[in-house]
Amino acid sequence: MSRVLVLGDDGHLVGRINVMPGTQVISLSAERIQSPQFDLLRSLDPQALPDVVFFCEEVPIELSLELAAAIDEAYPLVDLVLVGDLPAETVLVAMRSGFRDIISTDATDNHLEDVMRRAGNRAVDLGVAGAPTPITVPPEESRVITVISPKGGVGKTSISTNLAIGMAEVHPSSVVLVDLDLQFGDVASTLDLTPTSTMEHALQPDAAADNLVLKTMLTVHPSGFFVLCGADSPAANEKVAAPQIKRLLHQLSMQFAVVIVDTAAGLDESTLAALEATDDVVVVSTMDVSCVRGVRKEVDLLNEIGLLPASRTLALNMADRQTGMKVKDVEAVIGLPVDVVIPRSLDVQLAANHGQPLMLRKKRGGPFVRAIGALVDRLHRQGELTDSKHKRLEVA
Ligand SMILES: Nc1ncnc2c1ncn2[C@@H]1O[C@H](COP(=O)(O)OP(=O)(O)OP(=O)(O)O)[C@@H](O)[C@H]1O
Ligand SMILES: [Mg+2]
CATH class of the missing domain: 3.40.50.300 (P-loop containing nucleotide triphosphate hydrolases)
Known part of the structure; x- marks a missing residue:
């Protein structure tokens, strides 16, 4: 089971990921993410981390870069994917912030599946896939x-x-x-x-x-x-x-x-x-x-x-x-x-x-x-x- 977190309001993307077998998608609205009371990093449960986080266009790019860098530092195994049609210079900055994939808003299903597969493979390489994550709350x-x-x-x-x-x-x-x-x-x-x-x-x-x-x-x-x-x-x-x-x-x-x-x-x-x-x-x-x-x-x-x-x-x-x-x-x-x-x-x-x-x-x-x-x-x-x-x- 791959856990996927989608940040933004891209219902279409959520729907496309949802129909992929073995995925569980959760989405958070751009408004919620930008709310001053919300702290994305703190809200992630270390024992039930997403495998992939998609950052959609509705989240301002500066915020996406900032959040990606923070997640990458705290949880380097989480795969970060930026969705958007970006100028070349932003692509470079995004990669430096920890994004591993950047896909266009009209990426094909095959491309999306590739991204998900790469995320899965990376987890296997790092020896973290396969065993279900036991979520236990004291x-x-x-x-x-x-x-x-x-x-x-x-x-x-x-x-x-x-x-x-x-x-x-x-x-x-x-x-x-x-x-x-x-x-x-x-x-x-x-x-x-x-x-x-x-x-x-x-x-x-x-x-x-x-x-x-x-x-x-x-x-x-x-x-x-x-x-x-x-x-x-x-x-x-x-x-x-x-x-x-x-x-x-x-x-x-x-x-x-x-x-x-x-x-x-x-x-x-x-x-x-x-x-x-x-x-x-x-x-x-x-x-x-x-x-x-x-x-x-x-x-x-x-x-x-x-x-x-x-x-x-x-x-x-x-x-x-x-x-x-x-x-x-x-x-x-x-x-x-x-x-x-x-x-x-x-x-x-x-x-x-x-x-x-x-x-x-x-x-x-x-x-x-x-x-x-x-x-x-x-x-x-x-x-x-x-x-x-x-x-x-x-x-x-
Ligand atoms: N604040 C509200 N304003 C207007 N309508 C409401 C409000 N809260 C609930 N309703 C409506 O009242 C109806 C009954 O609500 P709900 O089903 O939540 O009650 P319930 O206590 O769970 O009922 P039951 O005991 O039958 O399970 C629903 O049609 C719901 O949309
Ligand atoms: Mg009821």
Whole structure:
């Protein structure tokens, strides 16, 4: 399996590489790379480095040269390819910055395959290819984030999917989103994914016994994270027991820095099992009385049974002024401060119907995306507070 990182917004190139057998492509937008908060070098996981990085035209050439030099110095085995039609003097500078190949924007498929093959051969020469890279994350460095609500249709899946996209920008290829709505999960359709394996396969003994087998059950989202999609049939997982869920989350947290769990409404057995493994819980409420009261009862119950993680975020979704409730009314009923207010926006639904959550939009903006950004930031801050850790899984 070759890991390929594409920097820029060249969807056509991503598509062409994606169809090559044995490749796994992740792309980062030019806007993201240029954002002052983003540090590409730090975001690369040394244990799961890409084999090849393509720098597309949308990334300013000065930045590409600077990033290439930094990657080349830190990780000389990573192959760097510049895509563009450049003047001769820039080609020379690019080669000095560590680029090993420069290809035209209209390079043929054969040329592209050659580039990929050369990268593979170079890895073999250097004795690093062949063995799958074991990705292991020390347990204390991974976070399990579970999104819950007592009610259906309040935005758990919308928040989970958009959160995964936001988290993957900071931890490319080290985020996994798990669809734990075992009966009617719709993460795959919300992200326009067609999985070949689902939760049903991931819970089989062969995957439970081997992390690498489990990883093959995941579906890659083009924006750089993995998804464990729900089964097609609502009956497929009816016999799943809590220990299986705990083991699954434990396995994933050994391989990913961030595990995001989308759940069904209420507190079914699998959600309770997930909460036992959860570091940060995101409790979703809307601004209607029935939901707010339900959240209060859910929080109280979790408190009583000791399953409410210390790190909790109350997210108020579909907020608008027309509900007749105010944020302080919600806080008074639930007895917790509202941490993130996510406004109602018709775009959320339109985007989800097209399998393209709003966080994927190139030109970001709008209150929903800002609110998800605030949630991402908050969860990062929580992650840095080590004493916010909830109980760790004990899996036999
Ligand atoms: N902030 C928002 N503004 C407008 N529509 C939203 C917002 N958040 C979610 N929605 C829409 O509300 C509907 C329900 O959202 P979603 O599927 O995310 O809820 P859910 O809690 O996961 O539901 P379920 O319990 O059925 O799994 C979807 O059509 C979604 O697009
Ligand atoms: Mg849902």
